């Protein structure tokens with residue numbers, strides 16, 4: 359069917375109805391049916407974020423000189439994030455469209471820095487644990503760099519000795535996560551920082567998931583290893599606002615230990631009719647709304663609000679985990695420290711369980727190695743934890759008895 363634009367425009371009322379109807383088949387995130395993709399806490403916060411976004415829907419973040427409102431909100435949001443990450447007066451940041459862009463800008467800066475400070479390197483290489491997010495490989499691919507993925511340890515965390523052993527003459531930097539997407543493991547950043555310092559390398563910490571809430575979780579008394587600028591040797595950190603910052607998409611930050619490090623992320627060009635074009639982002643035009651929504655979320659919640667979201671996310675995880683562990687043969691992979699975790703079974707085909715769940719109104723992300731199902735617990739998952747546990751218990755039973763359908767392939771998107 360060819361979809362042509364209507365010759366005559368249609369009324370908003372009619373379109374609105376049609377769009378609401380389209381939503382009918384979408385995943386019900388308001389009731390916590392999602393294992394990924396959405397970070398939703400409550401209607402009150404959603405309303406603040408929605409209104410802030412629409413107030414600045416038209417403004418362009420590329421033109422902060424003509425939109426000082428956006429410039430101020432961007433500056434203040436980045437300063438708040440830097441302070442959450444234990445930055446100092448020298449730390450410098452960039453507001454980006456998401457984890458992928460933050461990681462791209464960090465890896466780009468790492469490459470440019472290596473060209474200057476590590477003379478003699480050939481194709482620059484990043485050494486990373488196998489658990490690193492694919493955004494790393496996407497960045498390296500686009501930047502003409504190599505990634506060497508090293509098996510994780512028995513605890514599913516980066517293995518510092520193996521990473522150090524893999525460092526070669528072309529290594530520009532090390533990559534680690536806080537936490538990993540798949541199993542929610544915070545890599546041993548302190549040990550990796552020491553290795554980076556010893557070898558004169560850049561260390562990027564992908565805290566896309568844990569950057570905003572991670573330190574609040576520690577404040578609540580949980581054991582969360584240090585992962586930010588408090589750790590010597592950490593050069594850059596990606597921290598997503600549209601994940602644990604509970605802001606609107608697209609919004610993330612990439613933070614550099616010093617202004618000089620951030621300068622390596624700049625692209626400048628002036629050989630065209632309009633003179634100097636210089637930017638620290640991959641994107642050109644940037645949504646003013648996303649900057650406004652992030653600022654509003656942080657001001658509205660304050661530290662107390664984020665601490666509460668951290669507590670609610672951890673409580674949701676604990677409820678889900680406790681229920682899952684009552685189901686025979688299920689266990690959690692490793693010792694995840696935050697609100698993301700993965701679980702598996704030695705007896706039941708968990709990919710078949712995920713496939714069946716996904717056919718019945720849930721979204722369960724599958725994990726291939728180790729085999730399992732991924733959970734990203736957020737506040738909305740708490741009140742719906744029992745529904746999830748019941749659905750998993752039922753589906754595990756169906757798969758055990760052979761009544762459930764075939765296994766789904768492992769695919770994130």
Ligand SMILES: Cc1ncc(COP(=O)(O)O)c(C=O)c1O
Nearest residue numbers: 456457458491493538539564566
């Ligand atoms: C650890 C980690 N890094 C990077 C990303 C990429 O972020 P985005 O999808 O916002 O580009 C994700 C996304 O889930 C992630 O979990």
